[in-house]
Amino acid sequence: MKKKNFSSVILVVGLLTMQHTDTYRHKGLRKELAAKLRTKGISDENVLAAIGRIPRHWFFGSDTIFYETYAYEDEAFNIGAGQTISRPHTVARQSELLEIKPGEKILEIGTGSGYQALVLMLLKAKVYSIERHKSLYERTSKFLPSVKEYLMEHLEKEKVKPAEPAKRTWKNEPEYWNIKCFFGDGFEGLPMHAPFDKIIITAAIPEMAEKLLAQLSVGGKIVFPLGTEDNCDMMCWTKQNDNDFTKEVYGKFAFVPMLKGKVS
Numbered sequence: 001m002k003k004k005n006f007s008s009v010i011l012v013v014g015l016l017t018m019q020h021t022d023t024y025r026h027k028g029l030r031k032e033l034a035a036k037l038r039t040k041g042i043s044d045e046n047v048l049a050a051i052g053r054i055p056r057h058w059f060f061g062s063d064t065i066f067y068e069t070y071a072y073e074d075e076a077f078n079i080g081a082g083q084t085i086s087r088p089h090t091v092a093r094q095s096e097l098l099e100i101k102p103g104e105k106i107l108e109i110g111t112g113s114g115y116q117a118l119v120l121m122l123l124k125a126k127v128y129s130i131e132r133h134k135s136l137y138e139r140t141s142k143f144l145p146s147v148k149e150y151l152m153e154h155l156e157k158e159k160v161k162p163a164e165p166a167k168r169t170w171k172n173e174p175e176y177w178n179i180k181c182f183f184g185d186g187f188e189g190l191p192m193h194a195p196f197d198k199i200i201i202t203a204a205i206p207e208m209a210e211k212l213l214a215q216l217s218v219g220g221k222i223v224f225p226l227g228t229e230d231n232c233d234m235m236c237w238t239k240q241n242d243n244d245f246t247k248e249v250y251g252k253f254a255f256v257p258m259l260k261g262k263v264s
């Protein structure tokens with residue numbers, strides 16, 4: 001093998017193995033990240049625990065190796081196709097605003113890297129996630145099962161600690177290990193699977209779409225950034241009946257825009 005080819009092979013093997021390495025250092029960085037989010041006002045302990053469990057450094061695609069520490073900063077990051085994985089604070093804030101109860105059916109618009117979907121899954125939601133970029137849809141739907149498998153093993157190990165006595169095992173609750181990915185335009189929602197208990201939009205939407213509101217159960221919540229890329233307000237609307245919503249605003253955030261149509 002020529003020297004150049006050999007180096008390429010080493011690099012590829014390195015990238016592949018790094019992508020599934022999760023060291024004590026990574027775990028420590030995640031704990032620090034969760035602690036930082038607590039100081040920034042995130043108070044839902046289940047959300048913080050989920051952030052503390054997911055190896056975020058696996059979500060950045062093949063150049064991850066260079067950004068292993070950066071993965072645990074409270075920063076957004078490029079994931080390809082001109083899109084980003086949201087900042088951990090944003091993921092945590094949206095997740096806690098949803099007030100998820102175990103077994104709830106959640107529609108996520110903007111699968112992206114799949115990180116947010118996994119946080120929702122660890123909160124025991126059944127997640128239906130839709131992405132308009134085919135390349136991201138394909139990559140993420142192939143990648144998520146391996147992370148799910150890893151997390152399942154991890155939680156099984158955690159449970160045997162004396163500090164966490166006899167709970168039902170995660171393996172006995174397979175319905176909670178449920179993320180379904182779809183390639184499509186989020187403005188249409190997923191009428192075949194509606195109604196949803198909660199809806200989360202992870203891209204800035206200039207105005208709310210009636211079709212999405214119609215797919216939300218009465219009593220359900222929709223959490224979404226309303227506005228344009230660098231100027232959107234985090235909204236949480238609760239459906240009182242088919243025509244009325246209580247509307248709350250939770251400050252300014254930055255998101256990539258929600259765009260119409262699919263990209264093949």
Ligand code: SAH
Nearest residue numbers: 085110112113115116131132186202258259
């Ligand atoms: N939740 C993602 C964040 C991704 S950024 C994560 O955890 O990584 C927002 C995502 O929304 C992008 O992947 C973008 O392609 C997607 N998106 C934008 N408009 C969309 C639409 N109309 N339908 C579905 N996905 C959309």
